[in-house]
Amino acid sequence: MIGPNIPLEIRDFPLPEPKPKEVRIKVEYAALNHRDLWTAIGQYRGKSENLILGSDASGIVDALGEDVHNWKLGDKIIINPSLNWGEDENVQGPDFQILGNPDPGTFSEYVIVPSSNIVPKPLHLSMEESAAIPLAGLTAYRALFTRGKLKKGDKLLITGIGGGAAQLALQIGLASGAEVYISSSQDHKIEGAIRAGAKKGFKYSDPNWVQDALKDLPEGFDLILDSASGKGFADLVELCKPGGTLVFFGGTAGSLGPLVPAKVFWRQLNILGTTMGSPREFEDMVHFFELHKIRPKIDSIYPFEKINDALERMKSGQQNGKIILSIG
């Protein structure tokens, strides 16, 4: 499955062979991320053509490179798409990459990854569901815990609840005993989140939503998770409790700010960027999901050959949960 332009094409390639410490995975299901769409349409940093896209997958260990001892053929696994994070838990190193750009990704019958980048499929999830969690779950887990220091009883606001990481953040937040609020521009997404356990939803396309939220929560939120940035980030600053934290991992609404400095410094706010996560965080995320029986929300499952329809679905912004490709 090749970029840079939609429609993508399915092409034949020779079966890839694992090098030492690598494994070949026979992909069963893959999941789409915005990164795939942006790469496909040439709006992502790095390479943008002659790529095999795809970061997320569940599958089966199909071949072992040399020096791989802890896996056997047929093991059901999910892939951690954070490649070469490095030694520092605070930040990825210079060799860091996300699977699918530039290395060949998971929108393929077979994919090669380091053996340290697979973990057993979560016991409580189907293979379809397992494919939905790696990138979004890792992003949400690091954002909320490592970066946001989320704790029981916190009032958590998650913006743009349609996104995959936001959806899983909602479930992680609820499992942690946080009081979770969400925002969206679409009523059906707000209703879905409330059915899933969110305390309340705000429609951020409503010009009064910030005042309404402050009426409900005059003290503000302990933690706000955002992936939009944009001018609206100033609203989130307004909604954050003194001493509170805003964590963000995206910029779909463009440049962040401007912000009124005193609203940040006088109120001792923390504005923290985050992306992806370390191998330790990936394992912790999977354990947390198993412990709390967290199931990702799936929007739709497309057969592999309908990849372009799947990308169109993502581009529409109508999806509510992960868009899955059935490959294996």
Place this chain on the structure above:
Amino acid sequence: MIGPNIPLEIRDFPLPEPKPKEVRIKVEYAALNHRDLWTAIGQYRGKSENLILGSDASGIVDALGEDVHNWKLGDKIIINPSLNWGEDENVQGPDFQILGNPDPGTFSEYVIVPSSNIVPKPLHLSMEESAAIPLAGLTAYRALFTRGKLKKGDKLLITGIGGGAAQLALQIGLASGAEVYISSSQDHKIEGAIRAGAKKGFKYSDPNWVQDALKDLPEGFDLILDSASGKGFADLVELCKPGGTLVFFGGTAGSLGPLVPAKVFWRQLNILGTTMGSPREFEDMVHFFELHKIRPKIDSIYPFEKINDALERMKSGQQNGKIILSIG
């Protein structure tokens, strides 16, 4: 000494009496902060007229309210201008105030403060020097340590080195074993900072200063301390090492940003607001200054009746170090 407009006037008041748990201080020296100037010209939040300005002072315990047992008349002290910080080290509580607005401040022969807001004058400092450290030292100490987690060997950039907090931050940074870099728009301030031990200074009015700094430090700074905000904050984001931290406590250059989101989130940056500090931080700051024999830089000392000349000096932006009033 009364606002809101320059020229300020010196007026007679009845001698104030301490209530329980308060002390009356006979002020020897006071120091100016930008806050005093902004209040005087009506550009500060809160009250702006019929005020006695002034946050910083050294002086002598002159009268004890009831229930004050740990001080005696004649003790030489400095004042912690953070009033009613509250119980949470992370953020000041709703009753927090800074001495001098709205409560009567230190530009006065006598001032009343809670007995918990005075600490013994640092042994190694003169009374003039002692008056120069409270607000700026507290701000710099919390910004660098509590917020910025400064540690030995860190590459620290302090912007706008003319300011009182920036000057003390330079000395705190050097005492901590950090490699300290500074910026200013004025050559004589850069030269002064290098004489004081800064590794290098950047002239931020030079359009190429960011590229020049990145040539010297291609990896960027571990910690950046800023009080300007403004559009130039985007340059500081550029100069921050992946995983690094920007701490800011002012907005003299106006609204912060806009910022390119990916430059913050992809690089796992921390943007932290800070202001003033807790009583614990004030005591820690004084001990740190004693331990490392840190002396504040004094720009000039004005007799009390020349307060308006002192404010003019501050307004000019030419000062390099603290402007002191000799009162007692």
